[in-house]
Amino acid sequence: MPKPLLNFKYLTFDVVGTLIDFEGGLKDCLAGIAAEAGTTVDGEAALTLYREARYAPDVGLFPDDLVRVYSVIAPKLGLPAGTRFGERLRDSAASWAGFPDSRDAMARLAKRYKLIAMTNAQRWAFTHFSRELGDPFYAGFTADDTGVEKPNPAFFQQVFDYVERDGGSKDDILHVAQSQYHDIGVSRSLGMTNCWIQRRHAQKGYGGTIEPAEFTQPDFHFRSMAELADAVDAAAEEAKAASA
The missing domain is CATH 1.10.150 (DNA polymerase; domain 1)
Structure with a gap:
């Protein structure tokens, strides 16, 4: 069983396709x-x-x-x-617009976690994406910052190093993404806990995202960012009730 949602300190995010409707x-x-x-x-x-x-x-x-x-x-x-x-x-x-639920969900999640962007987009584009989302990020990593693109593990390692300098560890991170190929598979291989946002749940195929060689069963699975934020809020309410 994965760690409870409230036990993470950081949420790392794929941006294009998960938060932004590319x-x-x-x-x-x-x-x-x-x-x-x-x-x-x-x-x-x-x-x-x-x-x-x-x-x-x-x-x-x-x-x-x-x-x-x-x-x-x-x-x-x-x-x-x-x-x-x-x-x-x-x-x-x-x-490009964010998905209708992205901005509100990120604002809600930012109250409980440090949010870190991990995008294969360049910095100039990420600046626009972040603004569209309400600038919710504690930190952001882009393709031109890191010199590599996901699913290259070197991209993730730079984020791990940053989190360690910030006083956390890889185990404190929940990685949130829609791309099985770029994020969910590699995050599993690196020992991260992950959350799949199945944006194309009502559509066939992988759309503009490359199909993975094999499907990775995620630790958490939601169809939208709103569902993830709702699950976190529900967990917080349960914890509050249990401690009352």
């Missing part, structure tokens, strides 16, 4: 380009093409890499060619 952001931007060109795009088909292009050998840092990605997927989607459209897709990241 799939919706990508689809909205591509749909806008398509409409101007007098055509339409299938959103799920676009995510499949995005996933294939994003995880090619010549990838760059995200979301700057979306300029390259657009050049790969545009012909297959019947969209106009041109660097300006790729730059438009990249720049759209600055206005």
Whole structure:
């Protein structure tokens, strides 16, 4: 059995896909380009093409890499060619919305835990994401900060080192994420307690996120950030009642 939710001091978070609706952001931007060109795009088909292009050998840092990605997927989607459209897709990241429950859930969780972001996005994009979420983070780690991307264990090790300097340990961390490939599998292999936020619970497939080689059963499993925050609040109420 995992540790009780109230026994953790830190919550570490995947950001893009867990807190920020990057799939919706990508689809909205591509749909806008398509409409101007007098055509339409299938959103799920676009995510499949995005996933294939994003995880090619010549990838760059995200979301700057979306300029390259657009050049790969545009012909297959019947969209106009041109660097300006790729730059438009990249720049759209600055206005991607959080999931409807993210901001409130993070505010609630920040009352009980130190919240740490662990994102494969670059620092410039994370600045926008954090603002969208109400700047709830105690600390944040990005791809250009760490020099690596998840699921590379070296990314996680830098967070472990930070937490130790802060007076905690790996055992004090609950890692929260939607990506089985980038987060849940590797966090398990590193001995972390994890929490899977199954954002695509009502949809088939993995959308814009690469499919894992194998599914990892998480320690905690919720369909939204609201459900996690509710579970924490309920645990706190139970503890308060038990001590009364």
